[in-house]
Amino acid sequence: xxxxxxxxxxxxxxxxxxxxxxxxxxxxxxxxxxxxxxxxxxxxxxxxxxxxxxxxxxxxxxxxxxxxxxxxxxxxxxxxxxxxxxxxxxxxxxxxxxxxxxxxxxxxxxxxxxxxxxxxxxxxxxxxxxxxxxxxxxxxxxxxxxxxxxxxxxxxxxxxxxxxxxxxxxxxxxxxxxxxxxxxxxxxxxxxxxxxxxxxxxxxxxxxxxxxxxxxxxxxxxxxxxxxxxxxxxxxxxxxxxxxxxxxxxxxxxxxxxxxxxxxxxxxxxxxxxxxxxxxxxxxxxxxxxxxxxxxxxxxxxxxxxxxxxxxxxxxxxxxxxxxxxxx
Amino acid sequence: xxxxxxxxxxxxxxxxxxxxxxxxxxxxxxxxxxxxxxxxxxxxxxxxxxxxxxxxxxxxxxxxxxxxxxxxxxxxxxxxxxxxxxxxxxxxxxxxxxxxxxxxxxxxxxxxxxxxxxxxxxxxxxxxxxxxxxxxxxxxxxxxxxxxxxxxxxxxxxxxxxxxxxxxxxxxxxxxxxxxxxxxxxxxxxxxxxxxxxxxxxxxxxxxxxxxxxxxxxxxxxxxxxxxxxxxxxxxxxxxxxxxxxxxxxxxxxxxxxxxxxxxxxxxxxxxxxxxxxxxxxxxxxxxxxxxxxxxxxxxxxxxxxxxxxxxxxxxxxxxxxxx
Numbered sequence: 001x002x003x004x005x006x007x008x009x010x011x012x013x014x015x016x017x018x019x020x021x022x023x024x025x026x027x028x029x030x031x032x033x034x035x036x037x038x039x040x041x042x043x044x045x046x047x048x049x050x051x052x053x054x055x056x057x058x059x060x061x062x063x064x065x066x067x068x069x070x071x072x073x074x075x076x077x078x079x080x081x082x083x084x085x086x087x088x089x090x091x092x093x094x095x096x097x098x099x100x101x102x103x104x105x106x107x108x109x110x111x112x113x114x115x116x117x118x119x120x121x122x123x124x125x126x127x128x129x130x131x132x133x134x135x136x137x138x139x140x141x142x143x144x145x146x147x148x149x150x151x152x153x154x155x156x157x158x159x160x161x162x163x164x165x166x167x168x169x170x171x172x173x174x175x176x177x178x179x180x181x182x183x184x185x186x187x188x189x190x191x192x193x194x195x196x197x198x199x200x201x202x203x204x205x206x207x208x209x210x211x212x213x214x215x216x217x218x219x220x221x222x223x224x225x226x227x228x229x230x231x232x233x234x235x236x237x238x239x240x241x242x243x244x245x246x247x248x249x250x251x252x253x254x255x256x257x258x259x260x261x262x263x264x265x266x267x268x269x270x271x272x273x274x275x276x277x278x279x280x281x282x283x284x285x286x287x288x289x290x291x292x293x294x295x296x297x298x299x300x301x302x303x304x305x306x307x308x309x310x311x312x313x314x315x316x317x318x319x320x321x322x323x324x325x326x327x328x
Numbered sequence: 329x330x331x332x333x334x335x336x337x338x339x340x341x342x343x344x345x346x347x348x349x350x351x352x353x354x355x356x357x358x359x360x361x362x363x364x365x366x367x368x369x370x371x372x373x374x375x376x377x378x379x380x381x382x383x384x385x386x387x388x389x390x391x392x393x394x395x396x397x398x399x400x401x402x403x404x405x406x407x408x409x410x411x412x413x414x415x416x417x418x419x420x421x422x423x424x425x426x427x428x429x430x431x432x433x434x435x436x437x438x439x440x441x442x443x444x445x446x447x448x449x450x451x452x453x454x455x456x457x458x459x460x461x462x463x464x465x466x467x468x469x470x471x472x473x474x475x476x477x478x479x480x481x482x483x484x485x486x487x488x489x490x491x492x493x494x495x496x497x498x499x500x501x502x503x504x505x506x507x508x509x510x511x512x513x514x515x516x517x518x519x520x521x522x523x524x525x526x527x528x529x530x531x532x533x534x535x536x537x538x539x540x541x542x543x544x545x546x547x548x549x550x551x552x553x554x555x556x557x558x559x560x561x562x563x564x565x566x567x568x569x570x571x572x573x574x575x576x577x578x579x580x581x582x583x584x585x586x587x588x589x590x591x592x593x594x595x596x597x598x599x600x601x602x603x604x605x606x607x608x609x610x611x612x613x614x615x616x617x618x619x620x621x622x623x624x625x626x627x628x629x630x631x632x633x634x635x636x637x638x639x640x641x642x643x644x645x646x647x648x649x650x651x652x
Binding site: 158188194216221223241242260263267270272273 | 520549586589601
């Protein structure tokens with residue numbers, strides 16, 4: 001990793017949802033940093049809080065029920081949590097853009113795809129309509145959509161092509177930070193490969209930083225520089241990609257790897273993580289993974305330190321490091 | 329990956345099965361001349377991308393859809409057109425586990441009633457006590473807690489709901505189950521639990537599976553043999569081991585190369601696919617993959633045959649010898 005300055009820094013982010021009297025602890029003290037041009041993968045299961053983190057950065061959580069209880073989001077020296085809504089509007093879609101998970105619902109069915117992209121451009125730039133249209137055509141061609149399709153409506157596009165439109169819209173203003181929330185989950189593998197390749201190329205060309213949210217470890221392995229594993233709203237492990245895949249240390253990370261049918265090795269039986277993710281309204285004390293952890297001890301019910309077990313490799317488990325990482 | 333030998337007469341024989349749908353734009357050839365056999369205790373994986381007709385194929389085989397042409401034989405008996413009581417008997421022997429555990433359970437039936445439904449219909453049980461006992465056994469078999477018997481589907485998470493779907497499919501001890509993407513709506517840790525359950529049940533009860541999925545690592549893990557489907561047709565059919573070590577069809581190669589590998593030391597070498605996906609509506613007679621195939625030639629415009637190139641390895645590509 002080259003030593004460039006931190007571009008985005010999230011500090012102690014805490015998000016709760018209030019629902020029917022219960023308090024859902026969705027994000028519980030998440031901190032990470034991102035450099036210019038770098039990509040970070042957020043990995044974890046449904047309900048771990050990955051999407052909430054991204055939405056909290058962009059401040060598009062529905063409030064109520066969601067409340068950003070604490071923490072800072074510092075982008076280029078500016079704390080986004082302190083900005084007014086008007087100031088935030090200027091940043092959304094311009095400096096930070098988001099690719100949403102489901103291309104089928106992220107587009108307006110009543111507008112042509114060209115006009116939808118134009119809308120973003122006109123909001124953030126002083127283009128004349130002609131200039132804007134010209135730029136839209138450029139962007140469409142950049143993501144591999146022929147210019148003739150400018151006037152078509154979303155229903156005339158296939159899933160993969162719709163996701164390209166969503167990506168084109170996100171990239172329209174050359175964002176410095178791209179939040180990609182499961183950008184390829186709804187797509188078939190051959191189309192997924194095309195879309196991931198395209199995001200990579202565009203990222204390189206524009207030197208955009210990216211946070212990629214996914215539950216697919218393969219996608220992370222192919223596209224990210226660093227990986228954060230999220231469990232019950234916390235980062236339980238963080239490392240550079242190769243370090244994490246070679247020396248996973250947290251029992252949850254190991255569980256994720258054990259659950260995956262491999263393309264390379266022959267395993268007779270998968271080793272799933274037993275039990276279910278914890279109820280976010282009633283998280284267990286100490287490590288939130290201990291009820292499912294094969295190595296849990298009494299000490300796991302205490303406060304768990306988040307420590308560096310190897311250079312740049314952090315793990316929230318008091319067993320990790322003591323036994324040379326991955327020998328669970 | 330499983331390695332088993334199958335011999336004797338097949339449990340399911342599918343012969344030149346076709347299912348066409350009439351749509352405003354013409355005729356959708358969703359399943360077009362598909363043939364294969366499945367033996368007792370075997371798992372046949374069917375892979376392909378969305379819209380290739382793999383679910384339609386499964387549903388046509390078990391008579392949820394009526395075949396346009398062709399035959400399905402169950403233990404040598406033609407079940408393609410049976411009706412009435414005979415169809416009811418067939419339904420006891422062939423079952424399906426659906427993809428979406430959220431929409432495939434009746435929200436107004438509790439768990440025990442959902443599982444009891446097929447038991448009651450079969451008329452095999454004389455007393456309420458017998459029924460209750462069998463229901464409890466089924467719940468135990470798939471690992472659903474006894475205390476959940478009066479729970480409604482909305483109270484359960486995806487993994488447990490899928491277990492209910494499996495219990496319902498198993499209720500009458502069928503010989504053949506179509507598993508239509510049974511784990512694709514589940515998280516990886518839960519997915520592994522359900523895959524293990526399906527494999528354990530097969531070892532215990534010996535039924536055959538047709539496992540429909542788009543996830544190649546899942547299909548590799550669970551299948552004995554694999555069919556690769558593209559726009560309604562089989563393009564390659566062979567043992568699981570053969571498919572992953574010696575695949576021959578250009579589409580199979582492209583599909584396998586597109587899977588994001590968790591191997592961080594070897595970046596993917598992806599086969600680029602260009603061109604538009606052909607439409608299954610009024611398809612042209614030639615190879616349907618030709619418009620995206622890097623090896624397409626004039627000969628590809630002729631109809632393709634599924635040819636046995638080596639023992640139990642079938643490929644539908646006229647240029648298979650040249651490109652491999």
